[in-house]
Amino acid sequence: MNTETPNKTSNEISEPLKTPTLLPEYDQLDATALAELVKSGELTSAEVLEAAIERAEIRNPSLNAIVTPLYDRAREEVDNLPPGPLQGVPFLLKDLKAKLKGTPTSNGTRLEKGRVAESNTLIVDRFLESGVQMMGKSSSPEFGIMAVTEPVIWGPCRNPWNLNHTPGGSSGGSSSAVAARIVPIAHAGDGGGSIRIPASATGTFGLKPTRGRVSMAPYLGEAWGGFVQEGVISRSVRDSALALDQIDQLTIGEPYYAPHKPRPWTSYLQAPDRTLKIAFTTGTLFGQDNHPDCIAAVESSVKLLEDLGHHVEEARPTFPRDELVEAYFLTVASGCSVFVEDSSNYAGVKPSAKNFETVTWALAQIGWHTSSTRLSRARNAMHYASRHIAEFFTEYDLFITSTHAAPPIKIGELGLKMVDKLQLGLIRNLPVQALFDLLLKGMGNKALSKTPNTMLFNQTGQPGMSVPLYWNESGLPIGTQIVAPFGGEGLLFEVATQLEEARPWADRRPPMISLI
Secondary structure: OOOOOOOOOOOOOOOOOOOOOOOHHHHHOOHHHHHHHHHHOOOOHHHHHHHHHHHHHHHHHHHOOEEEEOHHHHHHHHHHOOOOOOOOOEEEEEOOOOOOOOOEOOOOOHHHOOOEOOOOOHHHHHHHHOOOEEEEEEOOOHHHOOOOOOOOOOOOOOEOOEOOEOOOOOOHHHHHHHHOOOOOEEEEEEOOOOOHHHHHHHOOEEEEOOOOOOOOOOOOOOOHHHOOEEEEEEOOHHHHHHHHHHHOOOOOOOOOOOOOOOOOHHHHOOOOOOOOEEEEOOOOOOOOOOOHHHHHHHHHHHHHHHHOOOEEEEOOOOOOHHHHHHHHHHHHHHHHHHHHHHHHHHHOOOOOHHHOOHHHHHHHHHHHOOOHHHHHHHHHHHHHHHHHHHHHHHHOOEEEEEOOOOOOOEOOOOOOOHHHHHHHHHHHHOOOHHHHHHHHHHHHHHOOOOOOOOOHHHHHOOOEEEEEEEEOOOOOEEEEEEEOOOOOHHHHHHHHHHHHHHOOOOOOOOHHHHOO
């Protein structure tokens, strides 16, 4: 098992990148440390911002992680940041749903490119109140659908560990920028694994909160039937806990409420005070096969937890796999049909295949042709399964899987093959139910082959995290997913802190950074 710092991997950088000249220590500092230095007066917010911008200008051209730079805006605001716990910390907003007044949010789609927000979303207000410096928008696939970040309007975002590989999705831009030390922390969202999957692919830390923990006000009560939860990707556990404290605040009028945190999340940054009973599987949840590297990552994490004194045994919850896969895609398809209509209405055009990516349009077609009865049955299936998953967590404190079922794939590997295009072409011209069902089955088998372990917990609501504890022989990170009972973020932060201390990852540097 390779848990040591890997050798440099091949990528597209043929010559060393320019060496940053501002704040050489910046790359080693997490958000908490930067904020402390600003508060103490050892650094100014302006100095930190310029160090971040310098790194963005050096590294982002290779990564394509930041699609909308806001450097001049940040410079104008740098002397008037609120004295919050993250004052002066450079930060990126994901280019999906989050609206910052006066700036565009494209949602990764062509019709909304340049669509300027008239007001902030609530989560943006809460980030701003924490004192962060909004220096740009990070890339997302169209409407956040894909587990890779390769939107047509912006082009592919790349993984700093190897530029030929994806940083995952849909928060790929945020994870790429954090891993490359452009920013120490960035906004992310997770509707099927979109925080955990990119965190795994880039060797960063990502936690999806419990359903209902973070508000999507004022424009949305939920997205994808409650699947989507907002959060951050970071390099340290304490940064994620600090950020969650800022955005986890009681909001009236919510469709769901997570159990209220008994105390600040940052107070959980110590090892658990008891022996935990932990279940694990080296298999997949919605997929077929698990790559040997991913199995090795789970086994390595299990051994570490055993060495730390916890009881770990092989066990997994039972659930109707095929029903839940169909329910997941029907719910996502329903959301896509709304996204397509809203984007088309904004642009003043009729919904048309020519204005959207092929998979988006196919999902929208399924959404438009799914009956309310079938969608209701899908929701019932998920709610029924949620009770069984909750029962599983009455016996076990935590559940462990690999985050991915394969190492980070190469750019373009999930691209449509000719047979897929022919099938989707038939749907465009002959939208009959049998073809929709065939497409749903194909999506369940293909789309989940690499990332089959995360979406179950979007459906059932539990919090889960990806922890960077393993790198394969090619130097690519392989994350371990750890899931807790509903409302159990505190336990996740405790275990993550214990793992971070036992096997630190903060000093691991992607090859493009090692060249500097």
